[in-house]
Amino acid sequence: ETGVTQSPTHLIKTRGQQVTLRCSSQSGHNTVSWYQQALGQGPQFIFQYYREEENGRGNFPPRFSGLQFPNYSSELNVNALELDDSALYLCASSLGASLNNEQFFGPGTRLTVL
Amino acid sequence: QQQVKQSPQSLIVQKGGISIINCAYENTAFDYFPWYQQFPGKGPALLIAIRPDVSEKKEGRFTISFNKSAKQFSLHIMDSQPGDSATYFCAASSGGYQKVTFGIGTKLQVIP
Numbered sequence: 001e002t003g004v005t006q007s008p009t010h011l012i013k014t015r016g017q018q019v020t021l022r023c024s025s026q027s028g029h030n031t032v033s034w035y036q037q038a039l040g041q042g043p044q045f046i047f048q049y050y051r052e053e054e055n056g057r058g059n060f061p062p063r064f065s066g067l068q069f070p071n072y073s074s075e076l077n078v079n080a081l082e083l084d085d086s087a088l089y090l091c092a093s094s095l096g097a098s099l100n101n102e103q104f105f106g107p108g109t110r111l112t113v114l
Numbered sequence: 115q116q117q118v119k120q121s122p123q124s125l126i127v128q129k130g131g132i133s134i135i136n137c138a139y140e141n142t143a144f145d146y147f148p149w150y151q152q153f154p155g156k157g158p159a160l161l162i163a164i165r166p167d168v169s170e171k172k173e174g175r176f177t178i179s180f181n182k183s184a185k186q187f188s189l190h191i192m193d194s195q196p197g198d199s200a201t202y203f204c205a206a207s208s209g210g211y212q213k214v215t216f217g218i219g220t221k222l223q224v225i226p
Binding site for chain 2 (some may be wrong): 031033041042043044048056090092094097098101102106107108
């Protein structure tokens with residue numbers, strides 16, 4: 001067990017709605033990254049937060065946004081949901097933002113957009 | 115645009131055999147190449163990683179071979195076991211940052 005938890009496990013939304021996904025990092029981990037994993041694909045980097053500030057972003061539109069809180073929890077918010085947003089969303093936490101710090105992934109939230 | 119190309123997408127190996135998964139990359143700025151293992155219902159977990167200053171790294175039954183000039187790297191699983199059945203992702207990153215680019219994944223099934 002990595003100690004990284006995500007909620008909810010599954011979620012169904014309709015197109016145009018907004019969704020908030022939550023991640024609880026391991027204690028002491030000041031870095032959290034979010035990934036989108038479409039069915040049959042590898043995870044794609046969405047963005048990273050380091051000490052509550054965005055610290056890098058992948059090729060995702062601004063309707064994907066995030067927050068990181070001092071209590072090692074974080075959120076991924078997606079506005080104006082599209083059908084292609086259906087995927088497994090993974091968060092990964094680490095002790096720091098460099099590659100010397102291993103990322104520990106949570107089990108993910110499966111989002112279905114109808 | 116797939117920056118890390120992985121093959122095969124599925125692989126069936128008999129118990130005790132060698133599983134081989136291949137990856138190729140385009141971006142010469144990549145300088146860190148991890149492999150992840152993902153079981154159903156779980157997130158990926160780091161298995162083994164290599165930097166381009168070495169051609170091979172071995173940890174137990176898992177070996178990464180790296181060919182910098184060909185921009186290719188591969189994972190070898192020796193003495194494959196049914197418990198190794200999982201999806202394996204090769205990945206790459208650069209500049210010491212955790213923005214990791216993953217391959218498409220290889221679903222490995224080890225049959226008794």
